[in-house]
Amino acid sequence: MASSKSKSVTFDNIVKIFRDPQSGQDVTAVGGVSFTIEPGELVTLLGPSGCGKSTILRMLSGFEQPTSGRILIGDNDVTQTPPNKRDTAMVFQSYGLFPHMNVAENVAYGLKLRKMPANEIAEKVQRFLEMVGLGQMGKRPPSRLSGGQQQRVALARSLIVEPSVLLLDEPLSNLDALLREQMRVEIRRLQKSLGITAMYVTHDRVEAMSLSDRIIVMKLGNIIQIGTPSDIYRDPVDTFVAGFVGKVAFFPCEVKSIDSGCHVEVKGQGFTAPRWSDKLKAGDKALVMARPESLSIGEAGAGVEDGVVTANIYLGNSVETWVHTDLGNVLVQIDNPDVKKIWDEGSTVSLSFDPALTKVLVDDLEKA
């Protein structure tokens, strides 16, 4: 539910080349990226550090200038617009609160720049502080707040100017696990209720999955995949995405034929996978991707791959069993452990997977 003010964001073939100050050589941080964020949508840039996701965010906020390409907010080309003239508001990883101002003054800063009358500012600041649960904290200096409270102040300070686009640069990475989960829900709630377009940068897949309408997975300055969290999880385009967004096991296979399903053979057993990579054709060596929850453990020799149980981790609603095989260490998730068999550490077992939950991918593990 996009509010009337929220706008779309378009990146049109954006390239960013930095010059390395030491070697004097050009380094491509972002290599020709195009995508669109719809009004009111929250899109996450996900990728390992150095993949260019923060550079994209900083180009959208205006702190970096693209080497080529166009950036549009709504229908406006903002490529040449300086950051202070852009209708974006950023929440920084280190919060960037003004230490010489109290909480209320921090939140009011953007409104003062917009020359809003003082009484209106006071009223609005109070409203937003209450919205983030800090109604009583206005007079405090930021240094006397906890990390989570500081983050809320930063959020309120960005939201109060009613930006067209909200930018969040790994905003939760300095918080402890419990607080992080809480803030995740909070940010999502605020973003949805205000109907604001948002771009979120993180390297934490759980954060990306739980927050986003869509996720953009990046690697080495390029977009690898754009999709909803479930698309990315169930239907990754390659082994990199598959591995980055969750635990995964790969079983070498040979593609037999492709019609409405992809028919493969793993160690002489035939399976049909509902999803497969477009580039595959009959006769290719490929990989069957299986998530921990689609794997099961049976007697040795019964499945597609034998191995030895090395650890059982009890998590209450499930047990994670690590099995050492020739393919590496594989994680198997056993749900409802109280009614299932748990194999002792050291026992030799066999792995099998549920073909309906798998995808067949091009074998690019050597290169990666």
Added chain:
Amino acid sequence: MKKRIINFLLMMIFIIIVGGWIYTSVRDEFLKQSRAAQRRTVETVAAGYPSGDDEIGEWLKRLAEDANDYRVALVPEIPMPGEKLEVPPRGDAELSKLTEDSASDPEFSKGFDNAAYEEIYRSAKTWTVGTQEEQALFFAPAVDLRTHDIEGALVFSFSTEGEQGFMRMMNTLFAAAFILFAVVIWQMMLSRDPIVGFALAGLFLMTITFVAYPLFEALRLSFMENGKFSLAVWRTILNSEGYMSALWGSLKLGCWTATFSTLVGFLFAFVVSRTNAPCKKLISTMGVLPVISPPFSLTLSIILLFGNNGLITRWLRVIGLDFSIYGLPGLVIVQTMGMFPIAFLTLGGVLQAIDSTYEEASLNLSAGRFKTFSSITLPLAVPGLLSAWLLVFTTSLADFANPLLLAGDLKVLSLESYIEVTGMNRLGHGAALSILLLLPTLTAFLAQRFWVAKRSYVTVTGKPSGRITELTTPTVRRILTGIIFVIVFFLIMLYGTIFAGCFVKNWGIDYTFSLENITEAITRSRDALFDTVTLAAIATPIAGIIAMIAALLIVRRKFHGKKLLEMLLMTPFALPGTLLGISYILAFNHAPIILVGTAAIIVINYVIRELPVGIEGGIASLRQIDPSIEEAATDLGADQAMVFRSIVLPLVRPAFLSSLSYTFVRSMTAVSAVIFLISARWYHITVLIYNFSENLRFGLASVLSTVLIIIVFGAFGIMRLIVRENSNLMKNVT
């Protein structure tokens, strides 16, 4: 981008055309006016040409006396074109000579021709009349008043100096305007944040004009003789025994002072940071105090006590001791007293940063206290000791105020260059000598900065534990503390003497109590004091703001030529004040920038000299501030100026305030550079103190020194009060 560069170039071409058109029309109009005025003068004078030989002689004589902007010669008979004169010209001798010599010149023939037709003619080119170059010549008919016959021709010469001065001014103005336009348009059209561009352009322009250009002028002049390139100055200096002994004297003084200061500084630092001696607060305060005491004050009290008529000298004479404080030993004492705080501050920092866990480990491994000191503490402090030595050495070499009063027969370079400039009026020699002084200063400075500072062990240790490991036995501690108290007592005595000097009728002769000196000093110094405070007060905020802007750009911005800009900004820190002063009078007493004698040159000098310290402070405190704080402000819509005003400045306030007070105090107590730059209108109180001391008016000098000390301590006190209040608020800047 390409399109915008083309736009920029088109704009520039447009400006060149319009500017050129304005330029030529203004110039032509001016020349027309000025020549028309000269022509009118010629007409009027020629109209008064009398008849009769005697009257003509009388008339010419009167003209020579009255006229001040032209000269006249009379050619009694107009010669045929291309032929020589038959009758020699009369009137101005030099002009007559030129006329006689060049009568057959086509220009002269043309002039005579015109005169014969009763026309006035202005020569197309300029001539040299006697010693005056670039003279414009006018030819007019000499018409007999009664007969109306053309008897001869009158030759007038006018100086074109005014015209040329005007042209030079026009050229400078237009060049400056063009550069300004180019920068403004470049920024407006090509830069995303023009303010940063303007700030950078301003800083580059400032440093090139007020750092690079004067130094270049000084260097150039030391290679000039009679307007031509020559090594004569350097040859004289390097071959002269006197100058070489001055170099030697400076080095000797520097070595002695540096050695003693380092020893005293280390003693203070060691006792404060490594022992449980009493009165540490007093020791630290007295160990820092002299660094901000005004110039001349310690020298003055040394003279009052140990000078030829000094209080203590008298007593010592009674018991048969005769000595002179003037010369090397006296200077070493005074400089050591004034400069050991530099060593103390450096070494104090170093010793405090050396974790005393090392010493505890050594003691724990059953090494003795002395063994621990000599094998652990001392080796760890070696880079600090070197650093301190080099810093004091540099300061001593550049010192000007103390040798000025106390050098006696000892020659030092800073003083010699001053004497060359003010006493002998040999600017080239002065410049060369101060450049010579720069060599050891710069070497020591660079060695300290890039070699010793990098070898410090301080950075590898963790947090200082804050505990003190007692490294001395009670006896040793008592001896060390005893020495320190002797030095502290000596310092207090020196300051006390200045204070006492204010209330004594005539020091050395008549020790009765009197307030005469105070009233006289106040009346005589009122103007100078007012000037000094005014100029320092003007320079202070300018230097403070520029320093913060420069620090911000250096820390936060990427731009081409950053290293160059840093170097230009930091250079004045390593320059001896005398060199800076001399290069300023050399560079700014002629076109295109004439500032000598104005208040501006003094203010600019203060700003340029004190910038480096402010910038260093600004850089240090900006590095502590998370860049995302500024980015957050920008992101919320603040432009560069707003971010600077509302975020950066409040956050660096402590550094900003201390750079302000530092600049103010240093400007109030400047001598070495400012002594060259003062004028009858703008005087400096330290120079007044020097003049009083030179004339043996020690009472007056004492009063002014006391006033300065009060102002300086007051400024520092106020600053510390504000900063302390502030720092309570500002903890946890992350």
